[in-house]
Amino acid sequence: MTTLVWYRNDLRVQDHQALSAALASGEPVRALYLLCPAQWDAHDVAPLRRWYVLASLRELGSSLGRLGIPLDILDCGDFAAVPRTLADYCGRHAVRTLFSTREYPLNERRRDHAVVDALRPLGVDLKGFDDAVLVPPRSLRTGQGTPYTVFTPYRRRWDALLAEQPPTLPLTPGPTRSTRAVSFESRVLDKALTTLSLPASMTQGWQAGEKAALAQLKAFVDGPLPHYKRDRDMPALPGTSLLSTALSAGTLSVARCFIEADARRSAGREGVATWISELAWRDFYRQIMANFPHLARGEPFRPETGFVQWSGNDEHFQAWCEGRTGYPLVDAAMRQLNSTGWMHNRLRMVSAMFLTKNLFIDWRLGERYFMQTLIDGDLAANNGGWQWSASTGTDAAPYFRVFSPVRQSERFDPEGHFIRSQIPELAHLDGKSIHQPWRSPMLAPDYPTPVVALDGVRERVTAAFQAARDIYDNTHDTDHHRKGETR
Structure with a gap:
């Protein structure tokens, strides 16, 4: 009999x-590891992100090989082929128990339910772990028994739970004298990289x-x-950790991040607390994705915002994508x-705020572009961030929140050093004129x-969102009356 570890977005040996x-x-x-390039296409996974995963798999295969554990990589195509491929593999290798790290987006959960059905006839025991988060998505509930949809009260409960039950790191035995190292067969991986x-x-x-992720954590x-x-x-x-890629692909454990940071509170309490808050945001968006699966279908969290009439200006969208909006900080970004x-x-x-508020372009276009480009593209975090910026998400703040790109530039890049690093045609401007070169x-x-001009943005956004609210309210009033007539 054999035990199988099914790797997904948890590409490490330590703390697993x-x-x-x-x-x-x-x-x-x-x-x-089941390679699903067609699913990557469907999920808009960036080429650079694919490279990071494939390159990390090469190191993982060698690390597991030193422990005497063979890593097999099979090309499934997409999630639809995963259940049968896993069943065939388990049958071939007499797998009795399958261990894996839980994933929370809708397509991944549907895939895993299909895997349960496919492996049941074989008698394979499945064991899952919430190893990608510090607090599992369904662990925290409001007093009404519902999921948290506002971050601040969620964070308070999250802090309290981790104070009572601090995360621990599982032991990973190293090779012993009796361990027979195995070689890593990389042909499928090599083909995918080409x-x-x-x-x-x-x-x-x-x-x-x-290895690189652990070194980056220590440096931070x-x-x-x-x-x-x-x-x-x-x-x-x-000033940032640059660990988002490692955390999203699982080359680094979020538990280790928390433990390493928490151990350094005496060196800088505010800095540690603020960074741990980012880990809380990460858990928060994962529990939102798990508890509200309609988000994975491209729907807004707040249903009334589904009636917002976004602009369809393709020229503005392309200018944003290519960094030529005429607003230096946005373009540099x-x-x-x-x-x-x-x-x-x-x-x-x-x-994101500029695209959705100043250009008033549908947040889903920006969300997709980020996923197609980012090395750390993560569905839950990306969706949560975009909906926060577009005022369609969980955040309780009203929809008239608008960032001025000029004010943001003057505040967070006051001397224009970052802008100059990305926009050579502005490199000669001084620290004042670089923010408004026009x-x-x-x-x-x-x-x-x-x-576009900056004036009148808040008023236009407010009017558009109010119109969407009116349509939503009228639609639901009509639906309510119709249901009443039916009864």
């Missing part, structure tokens, strides 16, 4: 609950795998962490994204003029 439990069973252990069309400059700035907690609250919003400073596959978190809010057009002739 499923692997640790499989090794503790005392039975021979195998590992499996299908990616990425310029070398895109991958040179990144290191895939668990021993370096910028104490000053995280002060520096995190300044894109020109190295988009150029950073397009050239590196990553964007600073403050700039994600600024660029005021001195002769000094920046190669930079575009603003595609």
Whole structure:
């Protein structure tokens, strides 16, 4: 009999609950990753993100091999083929127990339900672990027994639960004298890598795998962490952790992140608390995705906002995508994204707010573009961030929240250092004029003029959202009366 670890977005050996439990069973252990490139296409997974996953799998295969655990990689095509492929594999290798880390988006849950049905006739025991979060999605409920939809009260309960039950790290045995290392067969992986069309400059700035993720965590907690609250919003400073990619692909454990940060509270309490709050936001959006599956179908969290009449201006959308809106901080952010596959978190809010409020373009277009480009593309976090910016999501603040791209630029890049790093045609401007180059057009002739004006944005957004609310209310009043007539 064999025990199987089914790897998904948890590409590591250390701090891995499923692997640790499989090794503790005392039975021979195998590992499996099912490659689904067609599903990646359907989910708009960025080429750079695919590279990171595939490159991390290469390291994972070698690391597991040193423990005597073979990692098999099979190309399934898409999720529809996963149940039969797994059943055939389990039958071939006499698998008695399958261990895996739970995933929460709708398509992944449907896939896993189909796997349960496919493996039941074989008598395979399935064991799942909530290893991708600190607090499982259904652990916290309001006094009414409903999921939390506002972050602040969720965070209070989240803090209290972790104070009572601090996260622990499972032990992962290392190789012993009796361990026989196995080689990693990488042909499927090599073939998948050849299908990616990425310029070398895109991958040179990144290191895939668990080893690099652990090193980045150490560099962050021993370096910028104490000053995280002060520096995190300044894109020109190295003030963020740069761990979002590792966390989303699971080359790093979120439990280890919490433990390492919490152990350094004495060095910088505010910085540690602020960064741990980001881990709470990560859990919050995952429990939102798990409890409200309609979000995975592209629907807004707040149903009345589904009636908002967004602009369909393709020229404005393309200008936003290409970083030529005429607003320097927005354009610098988009150029950073397009050239590196990553964007600073403050700039994600600024660029998303500009698209959805200033250009009034459907947030789903921006959400998709980010997923198609980001190395750390994560459905729950990306969807949560975009709906927050578009005022269609869980946030309780009203829909007239609008960021001024000029004010954001002056506040978070006051000397224009970040803007200059991304927009060479503005590099010669001083720290004042660089935020509004249209005021001195002769000094920046190669930079575009603003595609839209800044005045009247809040009023237009407020009117559009109120109109959507009116349509929603009228529709539901009509539905209510119709139901009453039927009864």
